[in-house]
Amino acid sequence: MGTFKIEGGHQLKGDIQPQGAKNEALQILCAVLLTSEKIIINNIPDIRDVNKLITILEHLGVKVEKLSKGSYSFQSDDLDLEYLEGELFKQEGSGLRGSIMIVGPLLARFGKGYIPRPGGDKIGRRRLDTHFEGFIKLGANFRYNKEERFYGVDAPNGLTGTYMLLDEASVTGTANIVMAAVLAKGETTIYNAACEPYLQQLCKMLVSMGANIEGIGSNLLKITGVETLGGCTHNVLPDMIEIGSWIGLAAMTKSEVTIKNVSWDDLGLIPNTFRKLGITVEKQGDDIHIPAHTNGYEVQSFIDGSIMNISDAPWPGFTPDLLSIMLVVATQAKGSVLIHQKMFESRLFFVDKLIDMGAKIILCDPHRATIIGHNFESQLKATTMTSPDIRAGISLLIAALSAKGTSTIHNIEQIDRGYENIDERLKAIGAKITRIE
Numbered sequence: 001m002g003t004f005k006i007e008g009g010h011q012l013k014g015d016i017q018p019q020g021a022k023n024e025a026l027q028i029l030c031a032v033l034l035t036s037e038k039i040i041i042n043n044i045p046d047i048r049d050v051n052k053l054i055t056i057l058e059h060l061g062v063k064v065e066k067l068s069k070g071s072y073s074f075q076s077d078d079l080d081l082e083y084l085e086g087e088l089f090k091q092e093g094s095g096l097r098g099s100i101m102i103v104g105p106l107l108a109r110f111g112k113g114y115i116p117r118p119g120g121d122k123i124g125r126r127r128l129d130t131h132f133e134g135f136i137k138l139g140a141n142f143r144y145n146k147e148e149r150f151y152g153v154d155a156p157n158g159l160t161g162t163y164m165l166l167d168e169a170s171v172t173g174t175a176n177i178v179m180a181a182v183l184a185k186g187e188t189t190i191y192n193a194a195c196e197p198y199l200q201q202l203c204k205m206l207v208s209m210g211a212n213i214e215g216i217g218s219n220l221l222k223i224t225g226v227e228t229l230g231g232c233t234h235n236v237l238p239d240m241i242e243i244g245s246w247i248g249l250a251a252m253t254k255s256e257v258t259i260k261n262v263s264w265d266d267l268g269l270i271p272n273t274f275r276k277l278g279i280t281v282e283k284q285g286d287d288i289h290i291p292a293h294t295n296g297y298e299v300q301s302f303i304d305g306s307i308m309n310i311s312d313a314p315w316p317g318f319t320p321d322l323l324s325i326m327l328v329v330a331t332q333a334k335g336s337v338l339i340h341q342k343m344f345e346s347r348l349f350f351v352d353k354l355i356d357m358g359a360k361i362i363l364c365d366p367h368r369a370t371i372i373g374h375n376f377e378s379q380l381k382a383t384t385m386t387s388p389d390i391r392a393g394i395s396l397l398i399a400a401l402s403a404k405g406t407s408t409i410h411n412i413e414q415i416d417r418g419y420e421n422i423d424e425r426l427k428a429i430g431a432k433i434t435r436i437e
């Protein structure tokens, strides 16, 4: 278990370049299984989850070549599908959430796909019903081995397009079904589809491979199946969750930071949601400039004067992956905020650590926490903590960087799952962090 030692209380200053988006990269990497032709992907982040998925692809027989930092070519022209039935896959496939998205492409191209119960954050129940209900609608047979928690689908006669209304706008579920439908016979309509930029990017990539998809960016996708798909070059967008993390970090440490090349048009409600906490988010070309909040930041209230409420919703709503960061940043705001995490059941329990550090938080129930901001009148105190999940981990890191004294964070593998070389990148703008293996 790796550890960070963090000396808090220092202002940071400088530019930071966001990495490529983790959740997009995981979808895009699975899509390379849809064609025997070569696919080139640029801006792939060098993070644990993505590297684990690349290893799974290699073990499946995909030819992977690193062209330069973040750029790889992939060719799935000679796959070893027996790997999917072996012990190694049971271990590797369960090591991350994103591995679930190999099922759709394999089912579409080879008529069968398997997956052990995927990993990812332990942040509450994480159902896979939407994925498999979608495959069944397309004509697949479904099997689930309860003992081994192993899922399987097959479609010996191929998949056939149909209409489906998803029971929830699942991000990875939509990606999986889209990747199955692009090679199905006839037309598939997916209503209540998720439409995060990750999915828009996946659909654009599939179109450049020869797929026929209408409605990209909406919750109604119409896909007309094609016989085969070809190669393409795809560029992964900057990671909007990392961008949000750096906005929060800058505000809470009163630092002046410029986040470079953020792809503003793909950030949705993110800049405005930080503004609701009183944070100044300046657009400078395609960069975000956060000035030093020397006099703090004041939470806005609603028109009727009621308490500010920040909650998550499927895109274009506010992403659940930034709520933990909002919560930690609110601990130093002037004013009070209700954070309502609607999607996940166990993502707010890390507030115990913040309360230990001196934050004023009432955990109302597993989904809601009220934060009474300190307005920097009292600094958080350093402590020792363990990172329970990726976004709680980064939030605790932000808290530690703003706190008085030296904090210790254990289980930083959770942070490394989604933040590339985070200690070195933050050191470059003045953070005092030491990694202890």
Ligand SMILES: CC(=O)N[C@H]1[C@@H](OP(=O)(O)OP(=O)(O)OC[C@H]2O[C@@H](n3ccc(=O)[nH]c3=O)[C@H](O)[C@@H]2O)O[C@H](CO)[C@@H](O)[C@@H]1O
Pocket (backbone or CB within 6 Å): 023, 026, 097, 098, 124, 125, 126, 127, 168, 169, 170, 171, 172, 173, 194, 314, 319, 320, 321, 342, 343, 344
């Ligand atoms: C690898 C990857 O891409 N992971 C992301 C993906 O996970 P993932 O695709 O696993 O998450 P889903 O979109 O399937 O669902 C997330 C949670 O939200 C609930 N839910 C979802 C949709 C809905 O309309 N109502 C609802 O309540 C689900 O029951 C589930 O508990 O999307 C999540 C939701 O943005 C993000 O937190 C994860 O970072």
Ligand SMILES: C=C(OP(=O)(O)O)C(=O)O
Pocket (backbone or CB within 6 Å): 049, 096, 097, 098, 119, 120, 121, 321, 390, 391, 418
């Ligand atoms: C919940 C997340 O990731 P995963 O779905 O991979 O667990 C996240 O990125 O915040």
